[in-house]
Amino acid sequence: MQWVGAQVMGSGLVQVWPGTPVAAPLLEGDRVVGVRLIDQGTDKDGNPDAGFLPGMDIRAALTVVADGPVGPIGRQIDERFGRPVGHHRREWAVGAKMVVDLREDVDLEPGTVLHTFGYPEPQIFGFMYAYPGRVASVGIFVPSWFDSPVRTSYRYLQHWMLHPYLWRYLEGGRLRSWGAKTLQEAGRRGEPSLVGDGYARIGEGSGSTNVLTGSGVDEAWTTGIQLAEGVLELLKEGRPFTKENLERAYVKRRRESWVEAEARVAERARDGFQRGVVTGLVGMALTGLTQGKLAIPIRPVPPHTRMPTAEAYYRGKISAEEIARIREECTSRGLPLHDALMERAGWPAIPYDGKLLVSHQDALLLGGKVQAPPGYADHVVFLYPHLCETCGTKICVEVCSGQAITPGGSGVPAFDREKCVHCGVCIWNCAQPRPGDPERTNIEFRAGTGGLHSAEN
Ligand SMILES: Cc1cc2nc3c(=O)[nH]c(=O)nc-3n(C[C@H](O)[C@H](O)[C@H](O)COP(=O)(O)OP(=O)(O)OC[C@H]3O[C@@H](n4cnc5c(N)ncnc54)[C@H](O)[C@@H]3O)c2cc1C
Numbered sequence: 517m518q519w520v521g522a523q524v525m526g527s528g529l530v531q532v533w534p535g536t537p538v539a540a541p542l543l544e545g546d547r548v549v550g551v552r553l554i555d556q557g558t559d560k561d562g563n564p565d566a567g568f569l570p571g572m573d574i575r576a577a578l579t580v581v582a583d584g585p586v587g588p589i590g591r592q593i594d595e596r597f598g599r600p601v602g603h604h605r606r607e608w609a610v611g612a613k614m615v616v617d618l619r620e621d622v623d624l625e626p627g628t629v630l631h632t633f634g635y636p637e638p639q640i641f642g643f644m645y646a647y648p649g650r651v652a653s654v655g656i657f658v659p660s661w662f663d664s665p666v667r668t669s670y671r672y673l674q675h676w677m678l679h680p681y682l683w684r685y686l687e688g689g690r691l692r693s694w695g696a697k698t699l700q701e702a703g704r705r706g707e708p709s710l711v712g713d714g715y716a717r718i719g720e721g722s723g724s725t726n727v728l729t730g731s732g733v734d735e736a737w738t739t740g741i742q743l744a745e746g747v748l749e750l751l752k753e754g755r756p757f758t759k760e761n762l763e764r765a766y767v768k769r770r771r772e773s774w775v776e777a778e779a780r781v782a783e784r785a786r787d788g789f790q791r792g793v794v795t796g797l798v799g800m801a802l803t804g805l806t807q808g809k810l811a812i813p814i815r816p817v818p819p820h821t822r823m824p825t826a827e828a829y830y831r832g833k834i835s836a837e838e839i840a841r842i843r844e845e846c847t848s849r850g851l852p853l854h855d856a857l858m859e860r861a862g863w864p865a866i867p868y869d870g871k872l873l874v875s876h877q878d879a880l881l882l883g884g885k886v887q888a889p890p891g892y893a894d895h896v897v898f899l900y901p902h903l904c905e906t907c908g909t910k911i912c913v914e915v916c917s918g919q920a921i922t923p924g925g926s927g928v929p930a931f932d933r934e935k936c937v938h939c940g941v942c943i944w945n946c947a948q949p950r951p952g953d954p955e956r957t958n959i960e961f962r963a964g965t966g967g968l969h970s971a972e973n
């Protein structure tokens with residue numbers, strides 16, 4: 517992405533403003549006329565503070581929304597214009613990834629690709645890719661249909677690396693960078709309104725990701741190219757960027773392309789996972805072999821409707837009284853429950869080596885390249901505090917990729933912007949639906965600065 521940024525900036529026709537998040541689309545009636553950047557010099561609640569600078573308005577004939585699966589602009593546009601009937605975003609996964617410098621004697625051929633399934637939990641997928649210079653990237657995907665109330669991707673990634681088949685390559689390696697990101701796995705069924713007066717949507721946020729093959733990059737790029745071709749066409753014709761013109765110049769191109777054809781095949785591929793791993797795999801095979809004609813006929817449900825409590829999940833292994841005691845102890849120390857509960861349930865402790873197997877907190881410092889400047893409002897907001905106070909699962913604390921959400925003293929979790937990796941997992945995982953809108957949750961994810969993601973991830 518940085519390479520591409522340099523190329524387009526080099527053309528002299530494009531400016532890229534990194535670190536300048538967009539807060540909202542600018543609307544005039546039903547027309548998007550540009551964007552508003554976020555306010556600077558505020559306290560964490562967004563109130564003006566020293567050096568306050570209100571977010572600048574940038575007006576444009578066409579606003580291209582490419583803010584990925586959790587971007588706030590796409591979400592605000594969805595809120596305003598709605599989603600096509602029957603479309604939803606109930607399926608997602610969190611991908612947690614590390615880039616590792618391998619030890620000197622590892623002779624893993626650059627280009628080696630290893631994919632795993634079913635370890636360390638049946639629902640978890642993993643990957644290891646080898647690059648030149650004894651560098652590898654390793655990661656796992658934790659899907660929305662993994663019904664565990666302690667679904668920590670960081671800890672599971674460590675257990676995954678410790679599998680003997682992988683550890684023989686990874687042992688002695690050094691963590692180079694680390695990050696996490698949500699994948700929108702509803703694919704074509706998560707597609708929003710692709711165009712409107714003055715705006716068009718491309719990339720994963722536009723529902724382009726192929727959920728059968730797990731491919732998102734080519735699809736995201738291609739939708740961008742299709743829009744660019746459509747824009748050139750409209751410019752040559754001297755036509756404005758209205759919904760109607762964009763439908764013809766962009767959406768029609770997209771509908772007639774391989775992106776649409778493959779997304780149609782893939783669209784129901786993962787439905788079987790709603791009933792478990794085996795049904796899910798059968799469903800994927802069925803869909804793949806029949807080119808999308810057949811699928812397991814199950815409609816995905818919002819994850820918050822199926823997530824068990826810790827008490828239900830550990831029934832027969834850990835008593836409710838002991839869970840209550842562990843919860844009290846962890847809450848008083850500001851810690852999530854997952855380490856204590858997993859170890860109590862029999863998971864081995866992670867043998868920290870100070871290089872690759874490090875605590876979550878150390879990973880944030882070592883591998884994430886912390887960069888959250890002061891003077892901006894918190895971008896993760898617990899909209900209805902009373903829902904948090906009565907929320908038993910508090911799964912936002914367990915899933916948080918950066919340990920940025922911790923148990924709060926008042927029953928409402930605390931959020932530390934400096935640790936947030938902007939993965940968006942908390943939005944999808946929150947255990948409580950938003951009053952009046954069961955498709956969304958009690959967490960609002962706004963535009964924010966920083967993000968521990970390093971460019972290497
Ligand atoms: C661990 C992992 C491994 C993957 N492996 C593969 C793979 O091997 N092959 C493959 O094809 N796909 C893979 N994918 C999927 C792929 O990464 C995505 O499909 C792809 O990145 C989508 O691109 P995008 O540009 O649409 O969205 P994103 O990559 O999500 O980019 C959106 C961008 O918008 C920015 N943004 C959001 N909000 C704002 C705002 N308010 N203001 C300014 N900027 C904003 C974000 O910071 C981000 O940079 C993987 C994903 C993960 C998580």
Ligand code: SF4
Nearest residue numbers: 904907912946947948
């Ligand atoms: S944000 Fe959601 S999951 Fe977290 S405590 Fe509040 S309601 Fe529960």
Ligand code: SF4
Nearest residue numbers: 916936937939940942
């Ligand atoms: S608070 Fe930040 S790091 Fe934690 S889950 Fe939410 S987006 Fe990810």
